[in-house]
Amino acid sequence: MSDRHTTESHSGQSFETLAIHSGNTADPLTGAVVPPIYQVSTYKQDGVGGLRGGYEYSRSANPTRTALEENLAALEGGRRGLAFASGLAAEDCLLRTLLTPGDHVVIPNDAYGGTFRLFAKVVSRWGIDFSVADTSDPASVRAALTDRTKLIWVETPSNPLLGITDIAALAAVARTAGVRLVVDNTFASPYLQQPLALGADIVVHSTTKYMGGHSDVVGGALVVSDAELGEELAYHQNAMGAVAGPFDAWLVLRGIKTLAVRMDRHSENAARIVDMLSSHARVTRIHYPGLPEHPGHETAAKQMKAFGGMVSFQVAGGEEAAVAVCDRAKLFTLGESLGGVESLIEHPGRMTHASVAGSALEVPADLIRLSVGIESADDLLADLRQALG
Ligand SMILES: Cc1ncc(COP(=O)(O)O)c(C=O)c1O
Numbered sequence: 001m002s003d004r005h006t007t008e009s010h011s012g013q014s015f016e017t018l019a020i021h022s023g024n025t026a027d028p029l030t031g032a033v034v035p036p037i038y039q040v041s042t043y044k045q046d047g048v049g050g051l052r053g054g055y056e057y058s059r060s061a062n063p064t065r066t067a068l069e070e071n072l073a074a075l076e077g078g079r080r081g082l083a084f085a086s087g088l089a090a091e092d093c094l095l096r097t098l099l100t101p102g103d104h105v106v107i108p109n110d111a112y113g114g115t116f117r118l119f120a121k122v123v124s125r126w127g128i129d130f131s132v133a134d135t136s137d138p139a140s141v142r143a144a145l146t147d148r149t150k151l152i153w154v155e156t157p158s159n160p161l162l163g164i165t166d167i168a169a170l171a172a173v174a175r176t177a178g179v180r181l182v183v184d185n186t187f188a189s190p191y192l193q194q195p196l197a198l199g200a201d202i203v204v205h206s207t208t209k210y211m212g213g214h215s216d217v218v219g220g221a222l223v224v225s226d227a228e229l230g231e232e233l234a235y236h237q238n239a240m241g242a243v244a245g246p247f248d249a250w251l252v253l254r255g256i257k258t259l260a261v262r263m264d265r266h267s268e269n270a271a272r273i274v275d276m277l278s279s280h281a282r283v284t285r286i287h288y289p290g291l292p293e294h295p296g297h298e299t300a301a302k303q304m305k306a307f308g309g310m311v312s313f314q315v316a317g318g319e320e321a322a323v324a325v326c327d328r329a330k331l332f333t334l335g336e337s338l339g340g341v342e343s344l345i346e347h348p349g350r351m352t353h354a355s356v357a358g359s360a361l362e363v364p365a366d367l368i369r370l371s372v373g374i375e376s377a378d379d380l381l382a383d384l385r386q387a388l389g
Contacts, residue, residue, distance in 0.1 A: 015075065015191055016260045023070035023253065035067040037250045060238045064246040068253045072211075075190040075256070076203050076223040080230025082237050083221050083249055087186065087206025088114055089242035090220030092122075094182065094202060095151075097236040101127030104148040108135040108165070109360055110158040112206075113353040115184070116361050132360040135165040136296055138173050145177050154200075155184040156193075157300070159338075160312050160348040160369045162287040164296020167303055171199025186210070186339070191263045192305045196225050207244075209339030210309075213255040213262055217248050262341065265374040266309025272377040273370065273384065277313050282321075282388050284366070287312040309372045310338060312348075315388070319365035323347050324389075326368060331375065331383035338371035343380055345370055345387075 013021070026033050040062070043055045055061055065083050072081030084090040095118070099105070107119055107130045119130045133144040135154045145152075152174050156165040167183060174181040182202045183195035189210040195203050205211060207219035224230045237243060244252070271290055277283045278291075289300035290307035300307060315321050325345075326334050332345035336352050346352060348363045356362055372380065 018074045019071070019191075019259050020257045022074035023067035024257075025067075035064055035250070035253065037246050038063045039246050058246070059241050059243055062243075062246050062249070064253070065244055065249040068244065068249040068256075071253055071256060072205075072207075072221050072223050075259075076185070076196055077190075077194050078196050078203065078223040078225050078230075079227045080234065081221060081223045082230070082233055083207070083219060083244035083252070084237070085220065085242045085244055085248070086218050087112075087204065087208060087220035088118060090204055090206075090222050091115060091118055093233065093236050093240055093242065094204065094222055095123050095128070096126075096240065097233050098180065099123070099128050099150055102148060103128050103150045104146050105130045105151045105153055106133050106135075106141055106144045106149060107131070107153045108155055108158060108163070109133065110161045110163045110363075111153075111155045111361060112159045112184070112186075113348075113355040113361070115153075115155070116359065117355040120359065135170060136163050136299075138166070138169050141170060141173055142177075145173075145179070149177065149179050151180050151182055153182045153184070155187070156296075157187040157289055157308060157310060159187060159310075160287075160353060160363055160367065162187075162289055162294075162310060162312055164289050164294070164300045166296075166299045167193075167195050167198040167200055174201070175199070187310050188304055188308055189259060189263055189339075191260050192267075192308055193303055196223065198303060201226070201229070207252045208337060210259065210263065210266075211256055211339075212252045213259065213340060214251075215337060215340035215342065217251040217255075219244050219248050219252050262374055263308070264306065266372055267306035269374065269377045269380060270307065270309045270311050270370075270372040273372055273380060274311055276381050276384065277311070280385075280388060282316050283313050284316050285314040311370045311372060312367055313370075314364055314366045315368065317366070319349065322366045322368050323350065325387050328387040328389070329383055330387075331379055332370065332387070338369075340371070341374050343371060343373035343375060 069081040131144040134140040180201040183200040205221040
């Protein structure tokens, strides 16, 4: 790969500017201000090996995907961004690039169910084992390390319990142990939190969520600061092949342009909803890092710009009561996923986190998860009040 794929400088521009301009250079042929969707698999060569612009085959590189990858690197303050067909494809590529049989990984006690399934049911079959730790407590992570540990994996805020991990503190643990720190930044997005600047080695995204932002694309990303590691991952991205297609890359690039304004509104609306839930008689517990009583509140306030749009809460009456609230919601659409402009509600135990049942990551049966959208907060509050009954 050429240096074209490595973001060298961020020229001191603010996040909002980078989100709109990084990677989004005007089309050299027409001047189109939005990068075209290069819906193409192969490229004409001017004689054998004579590539125009470095492109030979779209699994290896595609100009629309390059635009997104440059943008991702700039937003996370990294040197290399890589775009994949899904968040899990990005995770799979990362794990199979960095790990070999006999290696060990420390994973969090709260995480997306599909990530846990990847470790427990897929990667483990190739001789890679893992220990579960409370990543909000550096001592718990230190205790889980072995002489075979290669990676510490963190989600912060975590899915679905909104646990907070101090990224800088865990980066210090990882550095001392000589292992790499991976941070899944899906819930926060780079607008709210930049793990590489806090010492993480690798950032993972499901770009399906806030980055895409409109529930119309599935995608994933890896971003790293170390150019050599970026090169190694890019080699495996091409060798394994689960790349983002041109249209999907274009949709994510388009979504990112409004990320900053969307995240501000998501965060404001979530705070208003938490305010209402806090005094609701049927709500027994709220998981939201913006609450002063949340154990990770101070850390979140330190490492995040705002507390984001995800809220989980538990209700009186157990599992059936929680399911009934989800079923009664109207404006909050009952569905998996998160991070889109429209508000979603779900029951993690039976939906997104069914695959962690019976494991150390099992979620409370009376838990409801909200992805608070950017509709009118008043309308969202009215819907939730009627759903709670
Ligand atoms: C925190 C987190 N990481 C990773 C993923 C996996 O991403 P994808 O569904 O795009 O494969 C998800 C999906 O919900 C997620 O919530």
